[in-house]
Amino acid sequence: MSKDIKFNSLNKDEQERYQKHLRLKEIGYEGQLDLKNSSVLCIGAGGLGSPVLLHLAAIGIGKIGILDNDYVEKSNLQRQIIHETNTIGKLKIDSARERIEKFNPNSELLTFAERINPNNALEIIREFDVICDCSDNFGTRYLINDACLILNKPLVFGSVQGFEGQVSVFNLHKDSPNLRDLLPESPAKNAVPSCAEYGVVAVSTGLIGILQVNEIIKIILKKGEILDGKILVLDLFNMNMKKLHLKSDQVNKRIKNLNQFMDFYSDDECFEKNNEINRIKANDFNNLYKVNPNKILLIDVRENEEFSTSSIEGSVSIPLSHLNQASELEFIQKESLIKEVFTICKSGKRSEKASKILSRFKIQSRSIEGGIEKVKKILCN
Structure with a gap:
């Protein structure tokens, strides 16, 4: 776990809870310890964030960060499965925390009731080993991407619209592609409809979120074929799946600061500025x-x-x-x-x-x- 005490053993509860992992040659006792000693920041506790957070806790990630400033609404419950009817009106981070604490008390939870912005991104992201992008707009995705480039953090990307979804891993190594190798520039604010405007089927967010966690496991264990330089594209309506290859361009790594994102956020979202x-x-x-x-x-x-x-x-x-x-x-x-x-x-x-x-x-x-x-x-x- 970054900048924290490293654990060298699993407690009795963990040994019972993760026994199916311990029997896998790909994970085993040492692999489970690696998961316990790792930290993951989930940016967004909505459609993608819900399955991501539940499975991060289920697999035994030692420290889980949850960042979201939104509140639970009834229309969220169709896909945001970490929340419940009785948490409508609560902050999503509080609702998610309550669910995870009941689900697996072994994970340390850190919550951030704020929207990630140019003033807080580097400070928050710096404290975690792996970053999982579960946001729902391009401006935020590019901000997260650039912050991870600056800090040399691996970024697990997920995106969903309707019945379609994409998963990739950016910035795993110094020569790895990042989001700007896919789309060099972010679309203008509000140029692309969100799921609130376009719609999304619940199984899309569920499947893409689970696939994001699958990449996180492989990144932490340093095993398996990771979607580094590849984008997995799924069309669940027609049951099509394809893997696209992405090349890295050094031009897209020349990110030194997050100043370009100031105009994307309102003064209230960047209130630390003054x-x-x-x-x-x-x-x-x-x-x-x-x-x-x-x-x-x-x-x-x-x-x-x-x-x-x-x-x-x-x-x-x-x-x-x-x-x-x-x-x-x-x-x-x-x-x-x-x-x-x-x-x-x-x-x-x-x-x-x-x-x-x-x-x-x-x-x-x-x-x-x-x-x-x-x-x-x-x-x-």
Whole structure:
């Protein structure tokens, strides 16, 4: 699992749950450990995202990211099978989280209640091993593609319209093709109809989503024939399937930033553009803390192991990787009504990221410069 502790064994529940995998020579115990130690970001929790997320949890991916800012509607239930009638009106990420937690409690879930945009794409995508594009418009697909190029992340692409669908793997290696080798430029915003306008049959999203997970398995295990440089095209109405070959052009790899996408998104979708991180010096925090610590919510965003070794009295441990969880955000939002929120880490870098994340959810906070070592030194004097 990227930037996390690597597991070297499966627990008892996992050994029972994945026993059919353990018997496969293509997976076995070591392969299952590879799946457990991997992280996958699913961008979109709708028609494609539903089967992708359910099967990522089923196969034992250790860390699953879910990014979507939409709410469940009744018309979604025809194909978005991770959601249920009783979750209509809920954020899709919360609905998906609830379903997966009941389904497989072994997977760590990170949720992002936002639309991916030029200001957050690199920061979010950087934390995952494999990216799965389950979005529903070309602007977002090209943004994801370019962010993966910049960060050297493998991208599993899926697209559905009506009874037809396509699956491919982009940017697997330095010489692999990417979306721009298929279509060099993104169509203009709203130039291509979405499934809401065009329509889609439920089995199309189900099958394409499952095929995306199949590619993810092979990428993680480094086995099998991966759709690298190939596009699988399916016509389910006429039961036709063909595989097209795609050549890589180095011209389409010269992506240095995501600035070209700014015009595609509204100001609300890119609100971080004018949103600076609020910081506070350790001395100034110390003065506030001494006057009235009960009016301060100090969030320690280091990992649990770091917090247990050394912490400031009264601080709350919420690791940076968990800050997007609905339960944590609900707690912070409630506390922020009566307390001033501060974030802290070892040196100040993670706390800045934490404050940036909180700002996306309209929670004002201040990152403490210098981190916990500097604050503790001042408090001890």
